[in-house]
Amino acid sequence: MFTSVLKSIREKILRQEYVITLHADEEMDDDNLMLTDVEQAILTGEIIERQQDRTTAERKYRIQGYSTDGDLIEVIVKLGLSGKVIIITVYAL
DSSP states (O other): OOHHHHHHHHHHHHTTOEEEOHHHHHHHHHTTOOHHHHHHHHHHOEEEEEEEOTTTOOEEEEEEEEOTTSOEEEEEEEEOTTSOEEEEEEEEO
């Protein structure tokens, strides 16, 4: 359903064209996740939902995938105005 968006997000992840919010970094720490886990989930996972902010109309994507240890995690991302992927939050399921 979101094949072209996911492809674009994955390409940016591979080129290291992304930023992680402080919130995402804190959530990664809380769930004992590393950056490689987040990258792995995005590169091998699927977009399960597109959300739209009611105020700004920005689109966010929920990606479910597996960490390097095989644990199911979810990553919320958006495409920033700079063209980079912004990792908003991450959590273990």
